[in-house]
Amino acid sequence: MQGGWRACGPRLWLRHVDKRVKVKTRRQEHRGWLLSVDPVSASLVLVNLVESRASVCVVMGHAVEEVELLQDGGGETGEHIWSFLNPTPPCSLDAKQTRRKRVAVCSWLRKNRIPVEEVEEEVRVAGVLTIKAPYRSEDCSSSNQVILDRVQRLLRAHQEHAEAQDSD
Amino acid sequence: MATPVPVLRLPKGPDPNSRGFDPNSPRYIALCRTTVATTEAAGGDEEELQQEQHARSVLRERFLRCLLAMNNKKVRFNMHENVTVEATFGSSDIDVLNFQVSDLHTPIGVQKEALIRSQDVISFTFDA
Incomplete structure:
Protein backbone atom coordinates (compact mmCIF):
# COMPACT_ATOMS: atom_id res chain seq x y z
CA MET A 1 0.00 0.00 0.00
CA GLN A 2 3.13 2.19 0.06
CA GLY A 3 2.50 5.24 -2.07
CA GLY A 4 -1.16 4.30 -2.51
CA TRP A 5 -2.50 7.38 -0.77
CA ARG A 6 -0.08 9.66 -2.59
CA ALA A 7 -1.12 8.18 -5.90
CA CYS A 8 -4.82 8.86 -5.27
CA GLY A 9 -4.63 12.40 -6.61
CA PRO A 10 -6.22 15.70 -5.60
CA ARG A 11 -9.77 14.98 -6.70
CA LEU A 12 -10.04 11.86 -4.58
CA TRP A 13 -8.45 13.67 -1.63
CA LEU A 14 -10.97 16.45 -1.95
CA ARG A 15 -13.76 13.90 -1.63
CA HIS A 16 -12.38 12.86 1.78
CA VAL A 17 -12.21 16.44 3.06
CA ASP A 18 -14.65 17.49 5.81
CA LYS A 19 -15.33 13.85 6.65
CA ARG A 20 -14.28 11.70 9.55
CA VAL A 21 -11.39 9.45 8.59
CA LYS A 22 -9.06 6.89 10.09
CA VAL A 23 -5.41 7.09 9.05
CA LYS A 24 -3.01 4.22 9.61
CA THR A 25 0.74 4.71 9.86
CA ARG A 26 3.23 1.99 10.66
CA ARG A 27 2.78 2.11 14.44
CA GLN A 28 -0.17 4.33 15.06
CA GLU A 29 -3.71 5.03 14.08
CA HIS A 30 -5.16 8.53 13.91
CA ARG A 31 -8.81 9.50 13.72
CA GLY A 32 -10.35 12.89 13.11
CA TRP A 33 -12.09 15.25 10.74
CA LEU A 34 -10.03 15.73 7.63
CA LEU A 35 -9.43 19.44 7.18
CA SER A 36 -7.17 19.24 4.17
CA VAL A 37 -4.60 17.26 2.25
CA ASP A 38 -1.50 19.06 1.06
CA PRO A 39 -1.29 18.46 -2.70
CA VAL A 40 2.50 18.78 -2.56
CA SER A 41 3.38 16.32 0.18
CA ALA A 42 0.08 14.42 0.47
CA SER A 43 0.07 15.15 4.22
CA LEU A 44 -3.26 15.02 6.01
CA VAL A 45 -4.55 17.54 8.53
CA LEU A 46 -6.88 15.94 11.07
CA VAL A 47 -8.89 17.84 13.66
CA ASN A 48 -10.49 16.54 16.85
CA LEU A 49 -12.69 18.67 19.04
CA VAL A 50 -12.07 18.07 22.74
CA GLU A 51 -14.10 20.17 25.15
CA SER A 52 -14.47 23.15 22.82
CA ARG A 53 -10.79 23.09 21.97
CA ALA A 54 -9.40 21.81 18.69
CA SER A 55 -6.53 19.37 18.64
CA VAL A 56 -4.88 19.30 15.23
CA CYS A 57 -2.76 16.43 13.96
CA VAL A 58 -0.77 16.49 10.73
CA VAL A 59 0.17 13.07 9.37
CA MET A 60 2.99 13.23 6.84
CA GLY A 61 2.10 11.86 3.42
CA HIS A 62 5.13 9.56 3.25
CA ALA A 63 4.11 7.80 6.47
CA VAL A 64 0.52 7.08 5.48
CA GLU A 65 -0.26 3.44 4.90
CA GLU A 66 -4.01 3.42 4.74
CA VAL A 67 -6.87 5.90 4.86
CA GLU A 68 -10.41 4.83 5.66
CA LEU A 69 -13.61 6.86 5.49
CA LEU A 70 -15.57 6.55 8.74
CA GLN A 71 -18.40 9.03 8.48
CA ASP A 72 -19.72 11.73 6.21
CA GLY A 73 -19.56 15.13 7.83
CA GLY A 74 -22.37 17.62 8.02
CA GLY A 75 -21.48 20.97 6.50
CA GLU A 76 -21.85 22.60 9.88
CA THR A 77 -19.09 20.58 11.52
CA GLY A 78 -16.66 21.57 8.80
CA GLU A 79 -17.33 25.24 9.26
CA HIS A 80 -17.17 24.91 13.02
CA ILE A 81 -13.74 23.32 12.81
CA TRP A 82 -12.60 25.90 10.30
CA SER A 83 -13.43 28.74 12.68
CA PHE A 84 -10.70 27.50 15.04
CA LEU A 85 -8.02 28.01 12.46
CA ASN A 86 -9.31 31.10 10.72
CA PRO A 87 -8.98 34.03 13.07
CA THR A 88 -10.29 36.55 10.54
CA PRO A 89 -14.02 36.03 10.13
CA PRO A 90 -15.49 36.76 6.70
CA CYS A 91 -16.72 40.30 6.95
CA SER A 92 -20.14 41.13 5.60
CA LEU A 93 -20.74 44.47 3.93
CA ASP A 94 -23.75 45.56 1.95
CA MET B 1 17.32 22.69 33.76
CA ALA B 2 16.85 23.26 30.06
CA THR B 3 20.10 24.65 28.63
CA PRO B 4 20.56 25.74 25.02
CA VAL B 5 23.03 23.59 23.05
CA PRO B 6 25.42 25.27 20.59
CA VAL B 7 24.77 24.72 16.90
CA LEU B 8 27.22 22.26 15.34
CA ARG B 9 26.02 22.15 11.76
CA LEU B 10 22.85 23.09 9.97
CA PRO B 11 21.66 21.36 6.81
CA LYS B 12 21.92 23.40 3.68
CA GLY B 13 18.77 25.41 3.14
CA PRO B 14 16.82 26.23 0.01
CA ASP B 15 18.30 28.47 -2.65
CA PRO B 16 18.19 32.18 -1.77
CA ASN B 17 15.52 33.27 -4.23
CA SER B 18 12.87 31.54 -2.10
CA ARG B 19 11.68 29.21 -4.81
CA GLY B 20 12.52 26.17 -2.71
CA PHE B 21 15.04 23.53 -3.61
CA ASP B 22 16.42 23.16 -7.10
CA PRO B 23 14.46 20.20 -8.49
CA ASN B 24 17.59 19.07 -10.36
CA SER B 25 19.82 18.99 -7.29
CA PRO B 26 20.94 15.52 -6.15
CA ARG B 27 19.62 16.27 -2.69
CA TYR B 28 16.15 17.00 -3.98
CA ILE B 29 16.06 13.94 -6.21
CA ALA B 30 17.33 11.73 -3.39
CA LEU B 31 14.89 13.04 -0.79
CA CYS B 32 11.72 13.06 -2.77
CA ARG B 33 10.13 14.44 -5.82
CA THR B 34 7.48 15.86 -3.60
CA THR B 35 5.04 17.38 -6.02
CA VAL B 36 2.46 14.81 -6.87
CA ALA B 37 2.13 14.81 -10.63
CA THR B 38 -1.20 15.20 -12.34
CA THR B 39 -2.92 11.88 -12.71
CA GLU B 40 -2.47 10.19 -16.03
CA ALA B 41 -6.20 9.60 -16.21
CA ALA B 42 -6.65 13.33 -16.61
CA GLY B 43 -4.52 13.02 -19.72
CA GLY B 44 -4.89 15.88 -22.12
CA ASP B 45 -8.52 16.57 -21.28
CA GLU B 46 -8.67 20.31 -20.66
CA GLU B 47 -11.73 20.20 -18.41
CA GLU B 48 -10.43 17.38 -16.22
CA LEU B 49 -7.12 19.13 -15.81
CA GLN B 50 -8.89 22.28 -14.74
CA GLN B 51 -10.96 20.39 -12.17
CA GLU B 52 -7.85 18.77 -10.80
CA GLN B 53 -6.06 22.10 -10.63
CA HIS B 54 -9.03 23.56 -8.78
CA ALA B 55 -8.97 20.70 -6.27
CA ARG B 56 -5.26 21.25 -5.75
CA SER B 57 -5.62 24.95 -5.13
CA VAL B 58 -8.48 24.47 -2.64
CA LEU B 59 -6.52 21.83 -0.73
CA ARG B 60 -3.27 23.78 -0.79
CA GLU B 61 -4.90 26.96 0.44
CA ARG B 62 -6.45 25.12 3.36
CA PHE B 63 -3.15 23.47 4.17
CA LEU B 64 -1.28 26.77 4.08
CA ARG B 65 -3.87 28.34 6.39
CA CYS B 66 -3.27 25.46 8.80
CA LEU B 67 0.47 26.15 8.67
CA LEU B 68 -0.25 29.81 9.42
CA ALA B 69 -2.42 28.82 12.38
CA MET B 70 0.43 26.64 13.65
CA ASN B 71 2.92 29.49 13.76
CA ASN B 72 4.32 30.06 17.27
CA LYS B 73 2.37 27.16 18.73
CA LYS B 74 3.79 24.39 20.87
CA VAL B 75 3.96 21.36 18.61
CA ARG B 76 4.72 17.73 19.47
CA PHE B 77 6.53 15.74 16.77
CA ASN B 78 6.17 11.98 16.61
CA MET B 79 9.21 10.60 14.83
CA HIS B 80 10.67 7.24 13.94
CA GLU B 81 11.84 4.86 16.69
CA ASN B 82 9.13 6.16 19.03
CA VAL B 83 10.90 9.49 19.51
CA THR B 84 8.70 12.38 20.60
CA VAL B 85 10.04 15.91 20.77
CA GLU B 86 8.40 19.23 21.55
CA ALA B 87 9.14 22.54 19.92
CA THR B 88 7.65 25.89 18.98
CA PHE B 89 6.58 25.71 15.36
CA GLY B 90 7.91 28.28 12.93
CA SER B 91 7.09 27.26 9.41
CA SER B 92 7.93 24.84 6.62
CA ASP B 93 9.45 25.32 3.18
CA ILE B 94 7.24 25.23 0.10
CA ASP B 95 8.00 21.58 -0.66
CA VAL B 96 7.31 20.59 2.95
CA LEU B 97 10.77 19.02 3.16
CA ASN B 98 11.82 20.81 6.36
CA PHE B 99 10.15 22.37 9.37
CA GLN B 100 11.72 25.32 11.09
CA VAL B 101 11.23 25.21 14.86
CA SER B 102 12.46 27.06 17.94
CA ASP B 103 13.27 25.72 21.41
CA LEU B 104 13.46 22.12 20.33
CA HIS B 105 13.43 19.96 23.43
CA THR B 106 15.72 17.06 22.61
CA PRO B 107 16.73 14.34 25.07
CA ILE B 108 20.17 15.98 25.49
CA GLY B 109 19.06 19.56 25.84
CA VAL B 110 17.26 22.44 24.23
CA GLN B 111 18.21 23.53 20.73
CA LYS B 112 17.36 27.21 20.31
CA GLU B 113 16.66 27.02 16.56
CA ALA B 114 16.43 23.90 14.41
CA LEU B 115 15.33 22.50 11.09
CA ILE B 116 13.58 19.14 11.16
CA ARG B 117 13.53 17.02 8.03
CA SER B 118 9.97 16.07 7.24
CA GLN B 119 11.19 12.60 6.19
CA ASP B 120 12.03 11.95 9.84
CA VAL B 121 8.58 12.96 11.05
CA ILE B 122 5.58 10.64 11.07
CA SER B 123 3.05 13.07 12.49
CA PHE B 124 2.82 16.16 14.64
CA THR B 125 0.08 17.58 16.84
CA PHE B 126 -0.86 20.90 18.38
CA ASP B 127 -3.83 22.48 20.14
CA ALA B 128 -5.55 25.31 18.31
Missing part, protein backbone atom coordinates in the same frame (compact mmCIF):
# COMPACT_ATOMS: atom_id res chain seq x y z
CA ALA A 95 -23.40 46.62 -1.68
CA LYS A 96 -23.09 50.30 -0.84
CA GLN A 97 -20.37 49.80 1.77
CA THR A 98 -18.51 47.47 -0.57
CA ARG A 99 -18.52 50.09 -3.30
CA ARG A 100 -17.31 52.78 -0.92
CA LYS A 101 -14.53 50.53 0.31
CA ARG A 102 -13.55 49.66 -3.25
CA VAL A 103 -13.33 53.32 -4.25
CA ALA A 104 -11.27 54.11 -1.15
CA VAL A 105 -8.86 51.23 -1.79
CA CYS A 106 -8.47 52.16 -5.46
CA SER A 107 -7.72 55.78 -4.72
CA TRP A 108 -5.25 54.78 -2.01
CA LEU A 109 -3.40 52.48 -4.40
CA ARG A 110 -3.40 55.10 -7.17
CA LYS A 111 -2.05 57.63 -4.71
CA ASN A 112 0.81 55.21 -4.17
CA ARG A 113 1.48 55.00 -7.91
CA ILE A 114 0.05 51.51 -8.29
CA PRO A 115 -1.89 50.96 -11.52
CA VAL A 116 -5.36 49.62 -10.69
CA GLU A 117 -8.48 48.87 -12.66
CA GLU A 118 -11.93 47.88 -11.45
CA VAL A 119 -13.46 44.82 -13.05
CA GLU A 120 -16.98 44.38 -11.70
CA GLU A 121 -16.57 43.62 -7.97
CA GLU A 122 -12.85 42.98 -8.21
CA VAL A 123 -9.85 45.25 -8.23
CA ARG A 124 -7.01 44.25 -10.56
CA VAL A 125 -3.49 45.49 -10.03
CA ALA A 126 -1.15 45.59 -13.02
CA GLY A 127 -2.84 42.51 -14.45
CA VAL A 128 -1.15 40.17 -11.95
CA LEU A 129 -3.00 40.68 -8.69
CA THR A 130 -6.68 40.51 -7.78
CA ILE A 131 -8.33 41.97 -4.71
CA LYS A 132 -11.77 40.64 -3.91
CA ALA A 133 -14.41 42.20 -1.66
CA PRO A 134 -14.11 43.31 1.15
CA TYR A 135 -10.65 44.41 -0.04
CA ARG A 136 -8.54 43.66 3.01
CA SER A 137 -4.93 42.55 2.82
CA GLU A 138 -6.13 38.93 3.25
CA ASP A 139 -8.33 39.24 0.17
CA CYS A 140 -5.43 39.67 -2.26
CA SER A 141 -4.37 36.85 -4.53
CA SER A 142 -1.42 36.78 -6.87
CA SER A 143 1.24 34.38 -8.04
CA ASN A 144 3.88 37.09 -7.80
CA GLN A 145 5.19 37.13 -4.23
CA VAL A 146 6.91 40.49 -4.48
CA ILE A 147 3.89 42.38 -5.78
CA LEU A 148 1.61 40.53 -3.35
CA ASP A 149 3.76 41.58 -0.39
CA ARG A 150 3.92 45.20 -1.50
CA VAL A 151 0.21 45.57 -2.10
CA GLN A 152 -0.67 43.76 1.14
CA ARG A 153 1.59 46.12 3.04
CA LEU A 154 -0.05 49.11 1.39
CA LEU A 155 -3.51 47.79 2.26
CA ARG A 156 -2.47 47.21 5.86
CA ALA A 157 -1.14 50.75 6.04
CA HIS A 158 -4.44 51.95 4.60
CA GLN A 159 -6.40 50.00 7.23
CA GLU A 160 -4.30 51.46 10.04
CA HIS A 161 -4.70 54.91 8.54
CA ALA A 162 -8.49 54.50 8.39
CA GLU A 163 -8.63 53.15 11.96
CA ALA A 164 -6.55 56.05 13.25
CA GLN A 165 -8.93 58.47 11.57
CA ASP A 166 -11.95 56.70 13.05
CA SER A 167 -10.61 57.01 16.58
CA ASP A 168 -9.96 60.74 16.20
Whole structure:
Protein backbone atom coordinates (compact mmCIF):
# COMPACT_ATOMS: atom_id res chain seq x y z
CA MET A 1 0.00 0.00 0.00
CA GLN A 2 3.13 2.19 0.06
CA GLY A 3 2.50 5.24 -2.07
CA GLY A 4 -1.16 4.30 -2.51
CA TRP A 5 -2.50 7.38 -0.77
CA ARG A 6 -0.08 9.66 -2.59
CA ALA A 7 -1.12 8.18 -5.90
CA CYS A 8 -4.82 8.86 -5.27
CA GLY A 9 -4.63 12.40 -6.61
CA PRO A 10 -6.22 15.70 -5.60
CA ARG A 11 -9.77 14.98 -6.70
CA LEU A 12 -10.04 11.86 -4.58
CA TRP A 13 -8.45 13.67 -1.63
CA LEU A 14 -10.97 16.45 -1.95
CA ARG A 15 -13.76 13.90 -1.63
CA HIS A 16 -12.38 12.86 1.78
CA VAL A 17 -12.21 16.44 3.06
CA ASP A 18 -14.65 17.49 5.81
CA LYS A 19 -15.33 13.85 6.65
CA ARG A 20 -14.28 11.70 9.55
CA VAL A 21 -11.39 9.45 8.59
CA LYS A 22 -9.06 6.89 10.09
CA VAL A 23 -5.41 7.09 9.05
CA LYS A 24 -3.01 4.22 9.61
CA THR A 25 0.74 4.71 9.86
CA ARG A 26 3.23 1.99 10.66
CA ARG A 27 2.78 2.11 14.44
CA GLN A 28 -0.17 4.33 15.06
CA GLU A 29 -3.71 5.03 14.08
CA HIS A 30 -5.16 8.53 13.91
CA ARG A 31 -8.81 9.50 13.72
CA GLY A 32 -10.35 12.89 13.11
CA TRP A 33 -12.09 15.25 10.74
CA LEU A 34 -10.03 15.73 7.63
CA LEU A 35 -9.43 19.44 7.18
CA SER A 36 -7.17 19.24 4.17
CA VAL A 37 -4.60 17.26 2.25
CA ASP A 38 -1.50 19.06 1.06
CA PRO A 39 -1.29 18.46 -2.70
CA VAL A 40 2.50 18.78 -2.56
CA SER A 41 3.38 16.32 0.18
CA ALA A 42 0.08 14.42 0.47
CA SER A 43 0.07 15.15 4.22
CA LEU A 44 -3.26 15.02 6.01
CA VAL A 45 -4.55 17.54 8.53
CA LEU A 46 -6.88 15.94 11.07
CA VAL A 47 -8.89 17.84 13.66
CA ASN A 48 -10.49 16.54 16.85
CA LEU A 49 -12.69 18.67 19.04
CA VAL A 50 -12.07 18.07 22.74
CA GLU A 51 -14.10 20.17 25.15
CA SER A 52 -14.47 23.15 22.82
CA ARG A 53 -10.79 23.09 21.97
CA ALA A 54 -9.40 21.81 18.69
CA SER A 55 -6.53 19.37 18.64
CA VAL A 56 -4.88 19.30 15.23
CA CYS A 57 -2.76 16.43 13.96
CA VAL A 58 -0.77 16.49 10.73
CA VAL A 59 0.17 13.07 9.37
CA MET A 60 2.99 13.23 6.84
CA GLY A 61 2.10 11.86 3.42
CA HIS A 62 5.13 9.56 3.25
CA ALA A 63 4.11 7.80 6.47
CA VAL A 64 0.52 7.08 5.48
CA GLU A 65 -0.26 3.44 4.90
CA GLU A 66 -4.01 3.42 4.74
CA VAL A 67 -6.87 5.90 4.86
CA GLU A 68 -10.41 4.83 5.66
CA LEU A 69 -13.61 6.86 5.49
CA LEU A 70 -15.57 6.55 8.74
CA GLN A 71 -18.40 9.03 8.48
CA ASP A 72 -19.72 11.73 6.21
CA GLY A 73 -19.56 15.13 7.83
CA GLY A 74 -22.37 17.62 8.02
CA GLY A 75 -21.48 20.97 6.50
CA GLU A 76 -21.85 22.60 9.88
CA THR A 77 -19.09 20.58 11.52
CA GLY A 78 -16.66 21.57 8.80
CA GLU A 79 -17.33 25.24 9.26
CA HIS A 80 -17.17 24.91 13.02
CA ILE A 81 -13.74 23.32 12.81
CA TRP A 82 -12.60 25.90 10.30
CA SER A 83 -13.43 28.74 12.68
CA PHE A 84 -10.70 27.50 15.04
CA LEU A 85 -8.02 28.01 12.46
CA ASN A 86 -9.31 31.10 10.72
CA PRO A 87 -8.98 34.03 13.07
CA THR A 88 -10.29 36.55 10.54
CA PRO A 89 -14.02 36.03 10.13
CA PRO A 90 -15.49 36.76 6.70
CA CYS A 91 -16.72 40.30 6.95
CA SER A 92 -20.14 41.13 5.60
CA LEU A 93 -20.74 44.47 3.93
CA ASP A 94 -23.75 45.56 1.95
CA ALA A 95 -23.40 46.62 -1.68
CA LYS A 96 -23.09 50.30 -0.84
CA GLN A 97 -20.37 49.80 1.77
CA THR A 98 -18.51 47.47 -0.57
CA ARG A 99 -18.52 50.09 -3.30
CA ARG A 100 -17.31 52.78 -0.92
CA LYS A 101 -14.53 50.53 0.31
CA ARG A 102 -13.55 49.66 -3.25
CA VAL A 103 -13.33 53.32 -4.25
CA ALA A 104 -11.27 54.11 -1.15
CA VAL A 105 -8.86 51.23 -1.79
CA CYS A 106 -8.47 52.16 -5.46
CA SER A 107 -7.72 55.78 -4.72
CA TRP A 108 -5.25 54.78 -2.01
CA LEU A 109 -3.40 52.48 -4.40
CA ARG A 110 -3.40 55.10 -7.17
CA LYS A 111 -2.05 57.63 -4.71
CA ASN A 112 0.81 55.21 -4.17
CA ARG A 113 1.48 55.00 -7.91
CA ILE A 114 0.05 51.51 -8.29
CA PRO A 115 -1.89 50.96 -11.52
CA VAL A 116 -5.36 49.62 -10.69
CA GLU A 117 -8.48 48.87 -12.66
CA GLU A 118 -11.93 47.88 -11.45
CA VAL A 119 -13.46 44.82 -13.05
CA GLU A 120 -16.98 44.38 -11.70
CA GLU A 121 -16.57 43.62 -7.97
CA GLU A 122 -12.85 42.98 -8.21
CA VAL A 123 -9.85 45.25 -8.23
CA ARG A 124 -7.01 44.25 -10.56
CA VAL A 125 -3.49 45.49 -10.03
CA ALA A 126 -1.15 45.59 -13.02
CA GLY A 127 -2.84 42.51 -14.45
CA VAL A 128 -1.15 40.17 -11.95
CA LEU A 129 -3.00 40.68 -8.69
CA THR A 130 -6.68 40.51 -7.78
CA ILE A 131 -8.33 41.97 -4.71
CA LYS A 132 -11.77 40.64 -3.91
CA ALA A 133 -14.41 42.20 -1.66
CA PRO A 134 -14.11 43.31 1.15
CA TYR A 135 -10.65 44.41 -0.04
CA ARG A 136 -8.54 43.66 3.01
CA SER A 137 -4.93 42.55 2.82
CA GLU A 138 -6.13 38.93 3.25
CA ASP A 139 -8.33 39.24 0.17
CA CYS A 140 -5.43 39.67 -2.26
CA SER A 141 -4.37 36.85 -4.53
CA SER A 142 -1.42 36.78 -6.87
CA SER A 143 1.24 34.38 -8.04
CA ASN A 144 3.88 37.09 -7.80
CA GLN A 145 5.19 37.13 -4.23
CA VAL A 146 6.91 40.49 -4.48
CA ILE A 147 3.89 42.38 -5.78
CA LEU A 148 1.61 40.53 -3.35
CA ASP A 149 3.76 41.58 -0.39
CA ARG A 150 3.92 45.20 -1.50
CA VAL A 151 0.21 45.57 -2.10
CA GLN A 152 -0.67 43.76 1.14
CA ARG A 153 1.59 46.12 3.04
CA LEU A 154 -0.05 49.11 1.39
CA LEU A 155 -3.51 47.79 2.26
CA ARG A 156 -2.47 47.21 5.86
CA ALA A 157 -1.14 50.75 6.04
CA HIS A 158 -4.44 51.95 4.60
CA GLN A 159 -6.40 50.00 7.23
CA GLU A 160 -4.30 51.46 10.04
CA HIS A 161 -4.70 54.91 8.54
CA ALA A 162 -8.49 54.50 8.39
CA GLU A 163 -8.63 53.15 11.96
CA ALA A 164 -6.55 56.05 13.25
CA GLN A 165 -8.93 58.47 11.57
CA ASP A 166 -11.95 56.70 13.05
CA SER A 167 -10.61 57.01 16.58
CA ASP A 168 -9.96 60.74 16.20
CA MET B 1 17.32 22.69 33.76
CA ALA B 2 16.85 23.26 30.06
CA THR B 3 20.10 24.65 28.63
CA PRO B 4 20.56 25.74 25.02
CA VAL B 5 23.03 23.59 23.05
CA PRO B 6 25.42 25.27 20.59
CA VAL B 7 24.77 24.72 16.90
CA LEU B 8 27.22 22.26 15.34
CA ARG B 9 26.02 22.15 11.76
CA LEU B 10 22.85 23.09 9.97
CA PRO B 11 21.66 21.36 6.81
CA LYS B 12 21.92 23.40 3.68
CA GLY B 13 18.77 25.41 3.14
CA PRO B 14 16.82 26.23 0.01
CA ASP B 15 18.30 28.47 -2.65
CA PRO B 16 18.19 32.18 -1.77
CA ASN B 17 15.52 33.27 -4.23
CA SER B 18 12.87 31.54 -2.10
CA ARG B 19 11.68 29.21 -4.81
CA GLY B 20 12.52 26.17 -2.71
CA PHE B 21 15.04 23.53 -3.61
CA ASP B 22 16.42 23.16 -7.10
CA PRO B 23 14.46 20.20 -8.49
CA ASN B 24 17.59 19.07 -10.36
CA SER B 25 19.82 18.99 -7.29
CA PRO B 26 20.94 15.52 -6.15
CA ARG B 27 19.62 16.27 -2.69
CA TYR B 28 16.15 17.00 -3.98
CA ILE B 29 16.06 13.94 -6.21
CA ALA B 30 17.33 11.73 -3.39
CA LEU B 31 14.89 13.04 -0.79
CA CYS B 32 11.72 13.06 -2.77
CA ARG B 33 10.13 14.44 -5.82
CA THR B 34 7.48 15.86 -3.60
CA THR B 35 5.04 17.38 -6.02
CA VAL B 36 2.46 14.81 -6.87
CA ALA B 37 2.13 14.81 -10.63
CA THR B 38 -1.20 15.20 -12.34
CA THR B 39 -2.92 11.88 -12.71
CA GLU B 40 -2.47 10.19 -16.03
CA ALA B 41 -6.20 9.60 -16.21
CA ALA B 42 -6.65 13.33 -16.61
CA GLY B 43 -4.52 13.02 -19.72
CA GLY B 44 -4.89 15.88 -22.12
CA ASP B 45 -8.52 16.57 -21.28
CA GLU B 46 -8.67 20.31 -20.66
CA GLU B 47 -11.73 20.20 -18.41
CA GLU B 48 -10.43 17.38 -16.22
CA LEU B 49 -7.12 19.13 -15.81
CA GLN B 50 -8.89 22.28 -14.74
CA GLN B 51 -10.96 20.39 -12.17
CA GLU B 52 -7.85 18.77 -10.80
CA GLN B 53 -6.06 22.10 -10.63
CA HIS B 54 -9.03 23.56 -8.78
CA ALA B 55 -8.97 20.70 -6.27
CA ARG B 56 -5.26 21.25 -5.75
CA SER B 57 -5.62 24.95 -5.13
CA VAL B 58 -8.48 24.47 -2.64
CA LEU B 59 -6.52 21.83 -0.73
CA ARG B 60 -3.27 23.78 -0.79
CA GLU B 61 -4.90 26.96 0.44
CA ARG B 62 -6.45 25.12 3.36
CA PHE B 63 -3.15 23.47 4.17
CA LEU B 64 -1.28 26.77 4.08
CA ARG B 65 -3.87 28.34 6.39
CA CYS B 66 -3.27 25.46 8.80
CA LEU B 67 0.47 26.15 8.67
CA LEU B 68 -0.25 29.81 9.42
CA ALA B 69 -2.42 28.82 12.38
CA MET B 70 0.43 26.64 13.65
CA ASN B 71 2.92 29.49 13.76
CA ASN B 72 4.32 30.06 17.27
CA LYS B 73 2.37 27.16 18.73
CA LYS B 74 3.79 24.39 20.87
CA VAL B 75 3.96 21.36 18.61
CA ARG B 76 4.72 17.73 19.47
CA PHE B 77 6.53 15.74 16.77
CA ASN B 78 6.17 11.98 16.61
CA MET B 79 9.21 10.60 14.83
CA HIS B 80 10.67 7.24 13.94
CA GLU B 81 11.84 4.86 16.69
CA ASN B 82 9.13 6.16 19.03
CA VAL B 83 10.90 9.49 19.51
CA THR B 84 8.70 12.38 20.60
CA VAL B 85 10.04 15.91 20.77
CA GLU B 86 8.40 19.23 21.55
CA ALA B 87 9.14 22.54 19.92
CA THR B 88 7.65 25.89 18.98
CA PHE B 89 6.58 25.71 15.36
CA GLY B 90 7.91 28.28 12.93
CA SER B 91 7.09 27.26 9.41
CA SER B 92 7.93 24.84 6.62
CA ASP B 93 9.45 25.32 3.18
CA ILE B 94 7.24 25.23 0.10
CA ASP B 95 8.00 21.58 -0.66
CA VAL B 96 7.31 20.59 2.95
CA LEU B 97 10.77 19.02 3.16
CA ASN B 98 11.82 20.81 6.36
CA PHE B 99 10.15 22.37 9.37
CA GLN B 100 11.72 25.32 11.09
CA VAL B 101 11.23 25.21 14.86
CA SER B 102 12.46 27.06 17.94
CA ASP B 103 13.27 25.72 21.41
CA LEU B 104 13.46 22.12 20.33
CA HIS B 105 13.43 19.96 23.43
CA THR B 106 15.72 17.06 22.61
CA PRO B 107 16.73 14.34 25.07
CA ILE B 108 20.17 15.98 25.49
CA GLY B 109 19.06 19.56 25.84
CA VAL B 110 17.26 22.44 24.23
CA GLN B 111 18.21 23.53 20.73
CA LYS B 112 17.36 27.21 20.31
CA GLU B 113 16.66 27.02 16.56
CA ALA B 114 16.43 23.90 14.41
CA LEU B 115 15.33 22.50 11.09
CA ILE B 116 13.58 19.14 11.16
CA ARG B 117 13.53 17.02 8.03
CA SER B 118 9.97 16.07 7.24
CA GLN B 119 11.19 12.60 6.19
CA ASP B 120 12.03 11.95 9.84
CA VAL B 121 8.58 12.96 11.05
CA ILE B 122 5.58 10.64 11.07
CA SER B 123 3.05 13.07 12.49
CA PHE B 124 2.82 16.16 14.64
CA THR B 125 0.08 17.58 16.84
CA PHE B 126 -0.86 20.90 18.38
CA ASP B 127 -3.83 22.48 20.14
CA ALA B 128 -5.55 25.31 18.31
